[in-house]
Amino acid sequence: MPSAPATAAKARPARKLSWRQFRAILRKDIVMELRTFEMLTSMGLYTLLTLAIYAIALSASGNGFDVRLIAAGLLWLAFIFTSMLGLNRSLVHEKDQGCLEALLLSPVDRPVIFFAKAVGNLIFLLIVQVFTVPLFFLMFLSSHAIGGQFWMIPLSLLVGAVGVAGVGTLLATISVNTRGRDFILAVLFVPLMYPLLLAAVGATSAGVLGGQSYVADFWRDMALAGGYDVIMLLAAYGLYEFVIGA
Amino acid sequence: MDKRRLTYIALAAAGVLTLTGFLLAFFVATPAQTIATLSTGGGRLFGGVFVSHPIDFGQKIFYFHVPVAITSFAVFFFTAYFGARFLITRDPAYDVKARIAAEVTLIFVLLTMLTGDLWTRWAWGVWWVWEPRLTTYFILTLLVVAYFVLRASVDDDERRAVYAAVFGIIAFIDAPISFAITRLVPSELHPVVIGVPGGLDGTQLAAFLIAMFGMLAFGFVIYQLRWREERVKERIEALKSALED
Numbered sequence A: 001m002p003s004a005p006a007t008a009a010k011a012r013p014a015r016k017l018s019w020r021q022f023r024a025i026l027r028k029d030i031v032m033e034l035r036t037f038e039m040l041t042s043m044g045l046y047t048l049l050t051l052a053i054y055a056i057a058l059s060a061s062g063n064g065f066d067v068r069l070i071a072a073g074l075l076w077l078a079f080i081f082t083s084m085l086g087l088n089r090s091l092v093h094e095k096d097q098g099c100l101e102a103l104l105l106s107p108v109d110r111p112v113i114f115f116a117k118a119v120g121n122l123i124f125l126l127i128v129q130v131f132t133v134p135l136f137f138l139m140f141l142s143s144h145a146i147g148g149q150f151w152m153i154p155l156s157l158l159v160g161a162v163g164v165a166g167v168g169t170l171l172a173t174i175s176v177n178t179r180g181r182d183f184i185l186a187v188l189f190v191p192l193m194y195p196l197l198l199a200a201v202g203a204t205s206a207g208v209l210g211g212q213s214y215v216a217d218f219w220r221d222m223a224l225a226g227g228y229d230v231i232m233l234l235a236a237y238g239l240y241e242f243v244i245g246a
Numbered sequence B: 001m002d003k004r005r006l007t008y009i010a011l012a013a014a015g016v017l018t019l020t021g022f023l024l025a026f027f028v029a030t031p032a033q034t035i036a037t038l039s040t041g042g043g044r045l046f047g048g049v050f051v052s053h054p055i056d057f058g059q060k061i062f063y064f065h066v067p068v069a070i071t072s073f074a075v076f077f078f079t080a081y082f083g084a085r086f087l088i089t090r091d092p093a094y095d096v097k098a099r100i101a102a103e104v105t106l107i108f109v110l111l112t113m114l115t116g117d118l119w120t121r122w123a124w125g126v127w128w129v130w131e132p133r134l135t136t137y138f139i140l141t142l143l144v145v146a147y148f149v150l151r152a153s154v155d156d157d158e159r160r161a162v163y164a165a166v167f168g169i170i171a172f173i174d175a176p177i178s179f180a181i182t183r184l185v186p187s188e189l190h191p192v193v194i195g196v197p198g199g200l201d202g203t204q205l206a207a208f209l210i211a212m213f214g215m216l217a218f219g220f221v222i223y224q225l226r227w228r229e230e231r232v233k234e235r236i237e238a239l240k241s242a243l244e245d
Helices: A007-036 A038-057 A068-096 A099-105 A110-140 A152-175 A181-209 A214-245 B002-027 B035-040 B057-089 B092-123 B132-152 B157-184 B202-244
Strands: B044-046 B049-051
Touching: A007 A038, A007 A110, A038 A068, A038 A110, A068 A099, A068 A110, A068 A152, A068 A181, A099 A214, A110 A152, A110 A214, A152 A181, A152 A214, A152 B157, A181 A214, A181 B132, A181 B157, A214 B157, B002 B057, B002 B202, B057 B092, B057 B132, B057 B157, B057 B202, B092 B132, B092 B157, B092 B202, B132 B157
Parallel strands: none
Antiparallel strands: B044 B049
């Protein structure tokens, strides 16, 4: 360790270094995914299956039923189940191939690992969303006009996905080291996500349904979801060090 | 032993206070009148007598339901607090303390669900509504149950303690957010009495506060007794292994 007194000059390369580490971990995740397409295919297929189940669930509702009333909930339901699958996968890889241990041995700051994993998960979740939303509209809402404005739907999905990826990365890191991994992830994930889901479904619903004061409702729900994101991401960021070191 | 005396004093206080709260709630506190009849102007028949503003006996559960709910939340704080202490000190005693606090939380959360449900059946005529505040308590129950499911699924002691501490903390952060978000989502069903002008008069407030301190003392006593039991258990295990050696 060189004991150079120029601390200000040292702080900068350190930040640059963690940025490089962040990019390296993120790249590793993306390259691994591009080689196997394991997460994306499993998540995409799972979404298709969920949509098929929706078709079955709605098959007896008749033509008079307005799917828009529950469309936001259905969209989030598909998304939440798919993200649990993906989050679990993203850490099972790390664990089973010993990659997590190698990451811990390497001189990388723990928060960097957290943000890199979380951003990687966020990217995969967003790819699945980009694929799911048009498909969902094509299959279930092609005969209905949207009551609100369309940009509200992707925006609310994005804000929700940030929280899902952040908290989900922490919980998946916990659950991957337990017996019954995916079950434990679901048990921890769903109740913790409840406030975010409530707000996000409200925001998406405002976009799909429109109606009275839907713009104000949308921004209120977005503020709530955003607040949850900020608080829970800070908590997850602070606690990740303990989890990954255990 | 000072702690032991404190526990007994708290136990006596809990008994006296909850009993006093119980008696006050029924005999002293101003009875609430049925809101439905006040607003509609109608009345009800009680034993063949027409009563214009019948007393709302269902409201009496308020003096137990709310203190129990507050206690559950207060004890839940200690799960997170001892979890944080564990993460800082790595002293296994804090892990045991956090677990016991979670056990007490589970008791009080289940009691809240039970008393709340009785009231729901009486006042709204249904056993369950997906009303936001009920939903959050349901979620809180799930969080506490998840805490124990997580503990049961990790074999390594140190790792279990860390995971439980982390989950306890993040669940405790999550719970107020749930409450806040459900308060902001408009709801007409669940009465909001505290912090509303003209909500409680003096006698009602007295009965409520006495019942609340009684319940808090009960939470403390259960926690202390369980903690002592754990310590005795530990000592027995140590003696057993000493005898074997």
